[in-house]
Amino acid sequence: MEIRVDNLAVARGGVTFLQGVSFQVAPGQALILRGPNGAGKTTLLRTLAGLQPPVAGTILLAPEAAAYGAHADGLKSTLTVRENLAFWAAIHGTDTVDSAMMGMDVASLANRRAAALSAGQKRRLGLARLLVTGRPVWLLDEPTVSLDAASVALFAGVVRQHLRGGGVAIVATHVDLGLPEAAVLELAPFRVRAMVRDGFDEAFA
Amino acid sequence: MRALLLRDLRLAVRSGGGFGLGLAFFFLLSVLVPLGVGPEGGTLGRIAPGILWVGALLACLLSLDRIFALDFEDGSLDLLATAPIPLEAVVALKALAHWLVTGLPLTLLAPGLGVLLNLPPAGYGWLVLSLLLGTPALSVIGAFGAALVVGLRRGGLLLSLLVLPLYVPTLIFGAEVVRRGAEGTALATPLALLAGISLGATALLPFAAAAALRVNLR
Numbered sequence: 001m002e003i004r005v006d007n008l009a010v011a012r013g014g015v016t017f018l019q020g021v022s023f024q025v026a027p028g029q030a031l032i033l034r035g036p037n038g039a040g041k042t043t044l045l046r047t048l049a050g051l052q053p054p055v056a057g058t059i060l061l062a063p064e065a066a067a068y069g070a071h072a073d074g075l076k077s078t079l080t081v082r083e084n085l086a087f088w089a090a091i092h093g094t095d096t097v098d099s100a101m102m103g104m105d106v107a108s109l110a111n112r113r114a115a116a117l118s119a120g121q122k123r124r125l126g127l128a129r130l131l132v133t134g135r136p137v138w139l140l141d142e143p144t145v146s147l148d149a150a151s152v153a154l155f156a157g158v159v160r161q162h163l164r165g166g167g168v169a170i171v172a173t174h175v176d177l178g179l180p181e182a183a184v185l186e187l188a189p190f191r192v193r194a195m196v197r198d199g200f201d202e203a204f205a
Numbered sequence: 206m207r208a209l210l211l212r213d214l215r216l217a218v219r220s221g222g223g224f225g226l227g228l229a230f231f232f233l234l235s236v237l238v239p240l241g242v243g244p245e246g247g248t249l250g251r252i253a254p255g256i257l258w259v260g261a262l263l264a265c266l267l268s269l270d271r272i273f274a275l276d277f278e279d280g281s282l283d284l285l286a287t288a289p290i291p292l293e294a295v296v297a298l299k300a301l302a303h304w305l306v307t308g309l310p311l312t313l314l315a316p317g318l319g320v321l322l323n324l325p326p327a328g329y330g331w332l333v334l335s336l337l338l339g340t341p342a343l344s345v346i347g348a349f350g351a352a353l354v355v356g357l358r359r360g361g362l363l364l365s366l367l368v369l370p371l372y373v374p375t376l377i378f379g380a381e382v383v384r385r386g387a388e389g390t391a392l393a394t395p396l397a398l399l400a401g402i403s404l405g406a407t408a409l410l411p412f413a414a415a416a417a418l419r420v421n422l423r
Binding site for chain 2: 046051053063064066067068070071073074077078083086087088091092093
């Protein structure tokens with residue numbers, strides 16, 4: 001599953017953040033997005049996931065190929081770990097709940113309600129959700145927030161296994177994931193200098 | 206798709222799901238109105254259809270903002286929007302889940318509360334039928350309103366203001382069916398209109414609501 005992004009411009013709230021973003025990711029490769037807070041990493045990932053349309057440019061990536069891992073994990077606190085994962089597995093038509101729980105080391109918490117998990121455990125559960133989607137392209141927004149060093153290493157192993165299977169990962173992160181083979185895209189050069197509204201004034205539209 | 210429906214039902218009946226809220230409101234209203242209006246002169250029986258319908262409508266309104274707001278807050282809505290089921294189906298299923306935990310129990314509870322309100326005997330069947338036909342419209346219209354205000358902090362007030370005018374036709378024809386049924390006069394017209402509103406809303410509004418969600422998720 002190759003991804004090709006050409007001359008992409010993305011906006012949030014009517015303000016264009018990034019323009020002229022072009023990159024390519026081949027199957028089995030990971031791309032790490034770097035940039036200061038507010039650089040537009042999340043906006044870029046949401047655009048790639050198909051949650052918002054690009055301002056300009058083209059994205060060669062079918063939205064149904066991408067699994068989006070956002071800041072929020074999409075967990076229901078009154079459901080157990082297994083129920084949370086089983087729901088997303090059913091939505092995506094897969095049955096890999098058990099292997100996903102093993103993969104992110106939440107199997108021992110299977111019958112605990114998500115409300116009773118620590119922040120790091122919730123995060124691990126949120127990342128296990130990626131495994132049950134069965135989708136080849138992972139779009140990850142700060143996946144390692146609140147993970148300890150051991151869990152970061154565990155997650156890097158999961159990502160590496162995903163890449164070995166021909167998958168793709170695009171990761172926005174500030175920390176070192178332990179994936180030295182991944183390409184890095186620095187977003188700062190693509191930032192729009194003056195933060196002007198892009199000619200669209202809602203009041204007069 | 207069944208998984209989404211089952212999840213919403215499960216969340217509704219677990220702690221903090223708000224399952225009993227609408228029912229409790231409907232019950233309290235129907236208990237308090239006779240105390241406020243007083244028993245004499247058959248007034249109560251005359252206003253019973255209207256009171257029951259207004260009660261059911263407000264009970265529905267109480268739980269509307271939960272339809273999408275909770276999923277929006279914990280990020281599930283973003284993930285559902287990128288999931289393989291169409292967003293229109295998500296809206297329709299969530300409206301169905303809302304109806305199953307509010308509209309349907311309200312319909313089943315209503316005859317019992319009709320006794321408290323001294324509803325004439327001929328009206329009971331029509332009360333149940335009109336609620337059965339009308340409450341789906343309340344859930345679907347409500348889901349549309351909830352989709353419009355998703356992402357707004359404290360969107361509940363705006364939601365009520367948006368949705369109440371849209372609820373008016375359902376209320377008028379629903380109460381009219383029960384009133385005419387209680388009096389024993391012809392009621393085919395309001396009944397057909399009530400069913401028409403429900404069917405029309407169910408057919409069209411999931412698309413409108415999905416469009417509103419897509420805009421709000423940007």
